[in-house]
Amino acid sequence: MNPEVHKQELQELFPDENFTYMQSKSMNNPEVKINIKRELSRLEIGHCFSLGLTGIKRSGEGVNITFNLKKASLNFQ
Incomplete structure (x- = not known):
C-alpha cells in the first residue's frame, strides 16, 4: 500500500488523535x-488488521501499533 494512502486511512480511523507516524x-x-494515547475498540483493531497490523503493544500512555505496508489491503468499490 502506498504510504500516503495508509496515513490518510489512519487519520480517518483516528480523527481526534494526534498520533506519531514513524515509517522505516x-x-x-x-x-x-x-502510538495512540488511549485504548482501542474492537472495531478499530479490526480495521487496523486490514491496514496491515503486525504488532500491538500496550504502552504507559495507550498502545503502540506496528503495520507492514505490504500486508495492507483495502477493498474499494
Missing part, C-alpha cells in the same frame, strides 16, 4: 509505527 526507510520491509 527499508523498501523491502516497509513498516510503520504509531
Whole structure:
C-alpha cells in the first residue's frame, strides 16, 4: 500500500488523535509505527488488521501499533 494512502486511512480511523507516524526507510520491509494515547475498540483493531497490523503493544500512555505496508489491503468499490 502506498504510504500516503495508509496515513490518510489512519487519520480517518483516528480523527481526534494526534498520533506519531514513524515509517522505516527499508523498501523491502516497509513498516510503520504509531502510538495512540488511549485504548482501542474492537472495531478499530479490526480495521487496523486490514491496514496491515503486525504488532500491538500496550504502552504507559495507550498502545503502540506496528503495520507492514505490504500486508495492507483495502477493498474499494
